[in-house]
Amino acid sequence: MTSSRNSIHPAALMYAEEAKSGQLSRREFMARTTALGVTSAAAYGLLGMTAPAHAAGHAQQGGTLRMQMEVRALKDPRTYDWTQIAYITAGWLEYLVEYNSDGSFAPMLLDSWEVNEDATQYTLNVRQGVKWNDGTDFTAEDVARNIEMWCDKTVEGNSMAGRFAVLVDATTEKAVDGGIEIVDPYTVRLNLPASDISLIAGMSDYPAAITPAGFNPETMLDNPVGTGPYLPESLEVGVRAVIVRNEDHEWWGYAAGKGGFLDRIEYIDYGQDPSAWVAAAAADEVDMTYETVGEFVDIFSGIGWEGSEVASAATIAIRPNQLAEVDGTTPYADKRVRQAIAMAVDPAVCLELGYSNLGEVARNQHVGPMHPAWADVPGLPYDPAKALELLTEAGMADFEMEITSIDDDWRKNTTDAVAAQLRDAGFNVKRTIIPGSTFWNDWTKYPFSSTNWNHRPLDTQILGLAYRSGEAWNESGFANAEFDALLAEANSMADAEARREVMGKLQTIMSDEGVTLQPYWRSLYRHAKPGFVGWDMHIAYLPQIYKIGLAA
């Protein structure tokens, strides 16, 4: 796949030097260079290493996998809000690029890509020889059409429009004119009005499934046209979904050595209670969990299953909403109140009580060491006495803070840990727990509540989604012109080393403003019955089901 290219992005060479001299971790190096269009094999080569061998050699062809997973109704991929939906459709709707747990981006339906120096022009080289399962060729036209669909902000709930915001015209709410250019049948060029470094990462995310021409979400099960190796056999929402190998389709991945080992994958729904999953595992009704959480990590290991762990940027944010009105006042608009909250809570205690120490302590900045341009900025110190002082100074010592959380295992416990520490510091706190079925109705509006956030590959992504002024998912009601300007600046810097300086400023603002509590990063776990390979937990829950197989 490197044959069509002979140049390596200059920044990539620079990163290699940094990585060798120890300034850059291997994961950061992989994420940065592969996002610039260097293949992961070449990236490992730059470090003087060989790419790790795939598990492919150890898997046998054929077999069935039964996975415990919530089975949700399918919908237009652009509007996916649960990765579980993508686990089903990944059987036939594939992705342009895949993001791996080592931080690298690998080409799938794309063959390779190049990004220019200031990240305003992307050249996407489409993989040749890929066919849709109705026999037609997969071409640049398909890629361009999908990107255009992602940029259509008028579609309700289209989250891809946020990932491709740079290409969306503010007035028409569709792709900008001339932004997406078909150069030849196997090349697409994206001409961005402004710099954006996150497009490749955006293409790898779970709602970015590539759909065929004339795609209709209503009939996607009856007419499952796609490029992937599987076809849906049945889907009963909340019960089970089955995908089976498409025997009549020559999947490009077989020739490319990608895998596609299993003949049949069954997803079986056991609801949201992990003890039901254990019961299913003990009853030998499933072979693998979708994700194992909290105390159940030990329980699953205890019944003899194999575990897989990956440290990720998935986390919980317990944030006051600065716009929220409580009895006619906006209590959290005052910076001192927010700082007081941050200083009264020890993140390490939240990690221990809320998530059984299954993760890493964070600094309330929502950017962490797993991100390429993370800057080592200290958070506010833990100082409950000072916190109460600040709160009293703001005249809010008597104010009763209501902290809301969903009724589950770790999110509830972590929020409880926060509430307990605030009480210990002398704050007046009330806890409210809302069942999962109604919690999300108003999740951005609660005055003070906790939300789980998934991992994002790049440092600037989550800040753009959750903390930029006026964003739909901006649950803290944070609006800061300086922050927005710095973020825009960071988003034009493909070079992570230079971006780190700006990130440092952004992280400082996050800390100083007390925007949110973000006490720890979660490690993610998955368990499986012995005998399977290629099933490792993915850092961002991405559905790489073609990698799973029975051990040979």
Place this chain on the structure above:
Amino acid sequence: MGLFILRRLGVMFLTALCLTFIVFWLTNLAPNLEKLAKTQGNARMSDDAVVSWLANRGYAQPLPVKYAQWLGVAPGYVIEGSDGQVRGRCIDPGQPVGEAPSFCGILQGDWGFSTVAKENVSEVLPQRLANTGKLMFWVMMVMVPGALIIGVLAGMREGSRTDRSLSTVSIVSTATPEYVSGVVFIALFATNTFGMQWFKGSASSAVQDATFENFFLPVMTIALYGMGYIARMTRASMAEVMTAQYIRTARLKGVSFPKIVLKHALRNALIAPFTVIMLQIPWLLNGVVIVETLFTYQGFGWELVRAASNNDIEMLLGVSVISVFVVLLTQLISDIGYVFLNPRIRIS
């Protein structure tokens, strides 16, 4: 008799009408509709998007109009959405607007569309009912003979040691609700904690292939609860019959005790339990909700829980209609059956 049945059927329809209207009203409260929009559209949808989503799909119409449409006495809505797409209650996906019928309510035989299952209610509910039917069949097979045997044994010698111990067992089993006994059973027999991992704590696979291993615990959980109650009734009825004059006569004549019980007492003693068993069926529906959820068995009760937690309006209405019919039909059967069993009673 004919008039009696007719009157009962009339009550049944009236009850169904009232109940569905209450369910309809509750599920169409504004916060519930918002929840529906967010589970169907996008969990993190903005307020404007929620409003347009609801308006485009006819949920913004006045409540009586919506209810009349569900009943089929008002024509289904046809709305051109803010996104330019025309949607109608009676228009199937892909069907041209002109070809769709104008009325499509429950009176026309259209039970509506389940927003969670993404299928017609009339396709989902029969499957769920069949699953619950399978469960109920085995519950009945265990519960009825078990309860009658316990009740008769306890009642034939009132106050004896057998009576006292069997009564204690049946009181304990009735006093233990399903959500307690189910959890205790799972802890005892489906985990390795006590070294008795004989059965499976999940009945999900029993939907396709019910075995002794995966079906025993849910069946026993429901059966035990009802068994105690029916046994108590049988015991009382048996004890009463055993004190009757003709039994004493038979004993004085020297008829053997087993013969008295089997030939003379049993038939008369079983009239009361028959009614109790019929009336127990609606009660069992209660237990089914808990047990099916606890053991992840995809039946009627499980569907009710799922529909309620997702505000699946038309599925909930369908569930209500069926529940009303099950409850009132079993009552009707027990009333009519009673007449045949006991000639002294007549329905005028």
